[in-house]
Every structure is written in structure tokens, then in C-alpha cells.
Amino acid sequence: MAAININGRDHAVDVADDMPLLWFIRDHLQMTGTKFGCGAGLCGACTVHVDGQPVRACQTQVRDAAGRTITTIEGVAGRVAQAVQAAWQKLDVVQCGYCQSGQIMSAIGLLAQNARPTDADIDQAMYGNVCRCATYVRIRAAIHVAAKALA
Amino acid sequence: MWTHSVHSPRRNASRRSFLRGSAAVAGGLVIGTYVDFGWRGALAATPQDPPAPNAFIRIAPDNTVTVLIKHLDKGQGVATGLTTIVADEVDADWAQMRAEFAPANAALYNNLLFGPVQATGGSSSVANSFDQLRKAAAAARAMIAAAAAQEWNVPASEITIAKGVVAHAASGKQASFGALADKAAGMPVPGEVRLKDPSDWIYIGKHVPRIDSVAKTTGTAQYALDIRRPGMLTAVVARAPRFGGVVKSFDASAKRAVNGVVEVVSIGSGVAVLARDTWSAIKGREALKVEWDDTKAEVRSSDTMLADYRKLASSPGLPAVRRGDAEAALKGAAKVIEAEFTFPYLAHAPMEPLNGTIEVKDDGSVELWAGSQFQTVEQATVAAVFGLKPAQVKINTVWAGGSFGRRATPNADYMLEMALIAKATGGKAPVHLVWTREDDIRGGRYRPMVLHKVRAGLDASGRIVGWEHRIVAQSFVVGTAFEARLVKNGVDYLAVEGAADLPYQIDNLAVDWHHASSPVTTLWWRSVGHTHTAQVVEVMIDTLAHEAGRDPVEFRLSMLANHPRHVAVLKLAAEQGGWGEKLPPGRGRGIAVHESFRSFVAMVADVTAKDGAIAVDRVVAAVDCGVAVNPDVIRAQVEGGIGYALGAALRNKITLTDGVVDQANFDSYEPLRISDMPAVEVHIIGSSAPPTGIGEPGVPPVGPAVSNAIFAATGKRLRSLPWDFSTLKGV
Numbered sequence: 001m002a003a004i005n006i007n008g009r010d011h012a013v014d015v016a017d018d019m020p021l022l023w024f025i026r027d028h029l030q031m032t033g034t035k036f037g038c039g040a041g042l043c044g045a046c047t048v049h050v051d052g053q054p055v056r057a058c059q060t061q062v063r064d065a066a067g068r069t070i071t072t073i074e075g076v077a078g079r080v081a082q083a084v085q086a087a088w089q090k091l092d093v094v095q096c097g098y099c100q101s102g103q104i105m106s107a108i109g110l111l112a113q114n115a116r117p118t119d120a121d122i123d124q125a126m127y128g129n130v131c132r133c134a135t136y137v138r139i140r141a142a143i144h145v146a147a148k149a150l151a
Numbered sequence: 152m153w154t155h156s157v158h159s160p161r162r163n164a165s166r167r168s169f170l171r172g173s174a175a176v177a178g179g180l181v182i183g184t185y186v187d188f189g190w191r192g193a194l195a196a197t198p199q200d201p202p203a204p205n206a207f208i209r210i211a212p213d214n215t216v217t218v219l220i221k222h223l224d225k226g227q228g229v230a231t232g233l234t235t236i237v238a239d240e241v242d243a244d245w246a247q248m249r250a251e252f253a254p255a256n257a258a259l260y261n262n263l264l265f266g267p268v269q270a271t272g273g274s275s276s277v278a279n280s281f282d283q284l285r286k287a288a289a290a291a292r293a294m295i296a297a298a299a300a301q302e303w304n305v306p307a308s309e310i311t312i313a314k315g316v317v318a319h320a321a322s323g324k325q326a327s328f329g330a331l332a333d334k335a336a337g338m339p340v341p342g343e344v345r346l347k348d349p350s351d352w353i354y355i356g357k358h359v360p361r362i363d364s365v366a367k368t369t370g371t372a373q374y375a376l377d378i379r380r381p382g383m384l385t386a387v388v389a390r391a392p393r394f395g396g397v398v399k400s401f402d403a404s405a406k407r408a409v410n411g412v413v414e415v416v417s418i419g420s421g422v423a424v425l426a427r428d429t430w431s432a433i434k435g436r437e438a439l440k441v442e443w444d445d446t447k448a449e450v451r452s453s454d455t456m457l458a459d460y461r462k463l464a465s466s467p468g469l470p471a472v473r474r475g476d477a478e479a480a481l482k483g484a485a486k487v488i489e490a491e492f493t494f495p496y497l498a499h500a501p502m503e504p505l506n507g508t509i510e511v512k513d514d515g516s517v518e519l520w521a522g523s524q525f526q527t528v529e530q531a532t533v534a535a536v537f538g539l540k541p542a543q544v545k546i547n548t549v550w551a552g553g554s555f556g557r558r559a560t561p562n563a564d565y566m567l568e569m570a571l572i573a574k575a576t577g578g579k580a581p582v583h584l585v586w587t588r589e590d591d592i593r594g595g596r597y598r599p600m601v602l603h604k605v606r607a608g609l610d611a612s613g614r615i616v617g618w619e620h621r622i623v624a625q626s627f628v629v630g631t632a633f634e635a636r637l638v639k640n641g642v643d644y645l646a647v648e649g650a651a652d653l654p655y656q657i658d659n660l661a662v663d664w665h666h667a668s669s670p671v672t673t674l675w676w677r678s679v680g681h682t683h684t685a686q687v688v689e690v691m692i693d694t695l696a697h698e699a700g701r702d703p704v705e706f707r708l709s710m711l712a713n714h715p716r717h718v719a720v721l722k723l724a725a726e727q728g729g730w731g732e733k734l735p736p737g738r739g740r741g742i743a744v745h746e747s748f749r750s751f752v753a754m755v756a757d758v759t760a761k762d763g764a765i766a767v768d769r770v771v772a773a774v775d776c777g778v779a780v781n782p783d784v785i786r787a788q789v790e791g792g793i794g795y796a797l798g799a800a801l802r803n804k805i806t807l808t809d810g811v812v813d814q815a816n817f818d819s820y821e822p823l824r825i826s827d828m829p830a831v832e833v834h835i836i837g838s839s840a841p842p843t844g845i846g847e848p849g850v851p852p853v854g855p856a857v858s859n860a861i862f863a864a865t866g867k868r869l870r871s872l873p874w875d876f877s878t879l880k881g882v
Contacts, residue, residue, distance in 0.1 A: 016430075026429070028428065032374075033370020042821075094368060095787060096225055097372055104368060127825060130822050137831050
């Protein structure tokens, strides 16, 4: 199988090819910033970027990730990512923080596509990311803050 | 948008405290304290374990000030809160502050409100730590000043400390904490300390950034799920599909069937599959065949159980409170309103599923990594499995991905599983036990299923003359170490709190509890009994106000003469929420007020009813939790409490069919999503009262405020939770 490029580094795949990317990243590469929340594509805690698009790592088998470019929270960089992380910190969005890697990866994906999202755009793009602490009010606000910073 | 001011409380600022210095750890000053808090303190100050470094504050030569956090931070922000208290009293610069979770040690790190137990819960972390940490920090500050005075050969009284800079004005000398740390460690610990006047607070009541924001936005914060030990195996457990079921037999051929599976062992309550990685463990469990013994298991469906509850509620139960003669008053009432409210089992479903790592050391001692919430209980439970002393079980507490009560169990449930697996496998390799989301949703420890039956009577003038209230619920403290504290005259206080002590002036009151029983395991769920009692009391009050033709706010105020803090939040919420404004058709505004964990919260909710559905547009909250240590964290907790309560009220229920849980993951137990989240405003009342809870008090008023708003919008009373919107069709 082709190597999987994660955060700019190629990793040989030495696991069953149907293993979800989530467990390959977490258990075999020991990169733990990407979280396990449901294992069923229902909560978004495991969101990573595959070729720049937000994707649920728990629903992506390693064979489908082979040859692709993966970015995780540990490797995310660039103007949009910086603006999103800075906005999250400025508004102290996090509570338990466990879902926030995924929230941030989805928010970066949204702002990369849509520079000035409305509340409705945000609700649509972030719908799949569950936060049990319900930091949603601040997630909305932080995305607006990041958008403003990028304008 | 919030209002906040801190007035100077009249307090004895030089209360005697008993402070003990201890050996410096890695250089610098270490401060610990034994503080006399009356009877609780007397219990607390009895050291049970061999003394460990008794430390709350570490000032290091590198100029960092580290606060040892004795509580679990599961998102409620206690690491920031406790650090704020120390930073303020020691006069540090915020940038030099660090937080570190304290080791498990009941003698040093007990919760002063709980007795000799290190534990986090009951929204008590800041409340019990406030004076303790201020005194410890004041002692540290005095020792730094003494060190500077000796170093510069000037009177200590002339030393000033501000934002981490120690100075002597006359000589122009200055030093950092770090430069004085080693010398300060050798200074005598003051027997008495003078605490700052609240008017001098520099961080308390102001804004400081959360101490965990950077780590949690860069993927570097370490949770239990992120612990990796050399040679570690991951375990998942097949548990009985019915509560109370146990393993009869199992076929371990999964060990051969799935690559990566290393071992399969029974732990009685289930069968553990250990593998090289989580995925292989999950696959291995799928291949496992277990036969269960359901002899003692719950086999009823939840509908049947509820019918059983209804039968119980038709007669009086154990009296929680009896005031006047409710029965006679109801007989003589001009109008009697009778209502039933039902509440389902609820899973806590924290984002990070339960998990932890255990390692048996060469010397037989044991080390754990977990989002440990009841360290003392967990230490003792794991120690008992291995025949060790509690002190031989080291707990590394790490950031927890939520809890909402789930990680705090009287029998240390998942920690016990970890220990049993490690024991069964001979402690050969470190074991990381992981619960999947399905394990979490189906795994019990639910908010109990509850049925309330209430009869309340009005006289001809619209005054409440009598209130008879029966509550049917399981208890999760009867039969545990918590029973002595929480069960009074046979009544589980946690089942009736918020109802038995309702604040309204009602002369004839009877509140009863029926002890329902089932093998289904139950537990405290963010705000515990208040999750249902607030809904019942505040919806009933709204109903009675309507029946009496009175304004719901005015009606409440007329019965709260002895409750000024309820009155203040009620008035503030009403004012900020636009109470009394006329709304367009289809929109409704509701109000509720509730005290829990010694804090007071009122909420005004706005809803829009459309096509048989309800959207919650806005919630305005007014909060009195005493001194607001971190106003922004308080706002965050109330925002989060609103979302947590709303998600459950909108659509969450755990139901059983023939004893088997019907739900499994976030599709059948769908949490609140961002599109469901209303706009939120939190207004904090300025207060000089001691700080009280905030993690939980934002939850109880949500259900009733929204239920009352739904009534205002539609004329329909949705009493039970989750709301059944099908009754709104055509409204």
C-alpha cells in the first residue's frame, strides 16, 4: 500500500487496510490530538483534513487514505488555521476541550471555503461536530472573530 | 453582556490558620496547609496516609508559580479558578502561573466540604478551596517578603510585592519570585496570615485567560485516552446486555480470529479483550461469543417500569417533608391542580468515553492514569483488588473530556474493571481500558428514571394553600459510603432536593419519596435531583400562576419574602429578558428560578412555535454564585449548562425493551447540536458572599423556563421531559 502523508511526513502502513485512519494515527503513530468520540461518524471529534477537506478519520479506512495528504491538529498551519486557533484562545471557547481539535479542523475547513460565513453557514458547516459542554455560542462567535481577522 | 461588581465583604481577614511548611521539591518554596474549618476540617486534618509533600503552591527558581490542583478539571475550569485564587493572593504575574494536577492523597487534598475524601463534585471545588488556597498563598507571599527583607537587610514591612515583582522602595532593590525562591523556602512559615481585602483583588472577579486554552486548541492537552505506555495493551469489555447480568461462559476463539488480539479474560461482570491497538480490540470483541446469566437481571421494559412507578405514586411514600396539613388544605381548596411529570433515564455521554491506563510495577505497586474524579475511592478500590495499601496506588490525574457526574462513582466502576483486567492478566503489560460510545450509552449509571405526582390547591384569592408531592425514583447512594451523609430518615436527599426545600411560602406541604428499585445502575447527572425537581416545581408554579390569573414573576415574588437571593436573580433575569414585553403570535417567553449547590439562577427563555416544532431562540440567565472568582468561566458554565440541559430536554432518553437498552450511539441518543443552540446572555450578580457552585446550577432552570415559554407560545403544557412536540401539531 502507498504511504500515507501526515503533516508532511510519509508513513508506511503496516496495519490491516480496513483499520480506520483514526486508530492508525492514534495507536500506531501515537499522535493523539485527533480524538475518538463515537467511532460512527456522528460527532466529528476525529475530524482531520484529507487533501484539505474536513473528513471523519473514524470513517476513513487507511487504504482510502493511502496516497493522500492528511493534516491533523498537530500539523495544521497557515493563515486560516492561525486565525481560528487565535480566535478560540481569545474567546476561551474550550471547556473540557476534547471535541475542540475536531471543531477547529471543521472551522478551518469552513473558513477556507467561505471567508464571511453567516450564523446559518456556521450552523450548517459545524452541524456534525458535537460538543457536550455546549460551547456552541462561543464557537459561532470565534468563527466570526477569525473571519474578521482574515478579512 | 454581563453586570458584575465586587463589594468589600466584612470579613475577618486575619483568621487563624495552621500552616506547615515542607521540604522544597526541586528547589524553591513549597507551601501546604492544614486549615481548621470546624468539624469538617477536624475530619479533614486527620492524616490517613504517610505524609507526602504537603503542597499547594510551588515557586521555582525559574520564576514559575505552580498551583497543585486537587480537583479534576473536566471542563468546568477549576484549574483556572484555583490558579486565579493563588495568583491573586501571592501577587504573581499571570504569565508566571502554572497548574498541575495534585497526586491522590486524601490527607492533603481532601474536599473540605466532603470530609476526608479527595473528590470533585457537587459544584464544590472553588467553594471548598477558596479560603484554603488564599491562606496558603498568603503564607507563601509572607515568606517571599521575609526572604527579600533578609537578603536586602531591610524590614519586611517595607517590602512590596506586585505582579510578581518583589521590591524595596527606599533602596530601589527589586527581585523576582524565582530569585528568592530558594531563600524563601527556608523562612519560617507564618502561624497567622492576613488575607487581602477584596478591594485589593487583582485577578479575582476580573478576566484572566483560561489556563488550558492553548493546550486544548493545539491538540497537546493530554487526556486519559492519550496515555501511551511501553508495551501497553488496549482492552475493551463485553458487558452483559441486561443490567445485573453476569458471564455464564464465553468462547475465546476471537483470540485466534482477529489479528492483534492478545488475550481474552473474564472479569465476572464481563469479558475483556486485550489487543495491540483499539481497533483490534473492538474487532476481537465483535468475534467474541458470551453467554450471559440473567437470573438477577432487569428484564422489564421502561414502559412497564414507569407503570410500576405510577402505581407507587398513588399512595403516600416516605416523608421527606411535612409542613402543616396538605391533605386537609387540598380538601378545602377552591381549585386543585393535579399533574404528573415523567423523566427518562439519561446517559451523561461525556465526549471522552470512560477510559484509563493501569500499570503494575515490579515492586507490586500500581500506577493509574485517568480523569480521576474520586481519587480516594478509586485508590482504595484498586488497592483492595491487589491487596495493597491505598498509598501504594499512584493516581496520575489528567484532563478529562467531560464528566457531568459520570466519572464520579461510589464504587469506582471503570477503575475497578481496569484493576480486575490487570489482575486477571497477571500485570504483564500496562492495560488501557477503553469504553466505546456504545458502551457508554448502554453502560448505565444513568440519571434515574423519575415520576412525580403533584396536587396543588389555590384558595379563592389565588394563593397556594396546599401542595402534595410524590416522587418515585431509584437511589444510587443507599448501600454506599454516601448513604450516611445523604439519606435522612430513610429518604434519599438527592431524590427530593429542590422539591422538599422549595423556597415558596407554602404553609401546607407534603413531599414524599418512593424508593424504586432495579438492577439498572443510576448516578448523579449534572445537577442531580434538581434535573427533575426544578422542572416540576417551576412548571407547577407557572401553572398555578396562570390558574390564579397572576403574572408568573409577580406570583413568585409574592411567595419569596424570605429569599432575597432568589428575588434578586428573578428580578434581574426578568429585567434583562424583557419580561412583560408583547411578543408576536407564535412566540413565547417563560421564566424559572432555582437554587442548587447554594447558588441561585433565574432564566428567561424565548421560543418560537412553528409547524408543530419549537425553536429556542434565546435564554437570558441571572446568576448569584457568591464571589465570582472567574466571571468568564462562570458565564461559560452557564452557557454550557443551558446547552446540556436543552439537549436532554429536546430529545434524549434511555429506554429499555425487555431489559435491553434501545439506544447505542449519537444517532439514537443525539446530543444538542450547534443548530439547536440558542443565543445566551449571562448576567452575574455582584456579591461578597462566599463562592458557591457554578458547574451545575445553570442546568435546572432551563427545562422549566422553556416549558413555560412553550405554554406562553402555544397554550400547551409540556410537563414531562423530553418534550413531546407531537402534542403541538395543529397548534
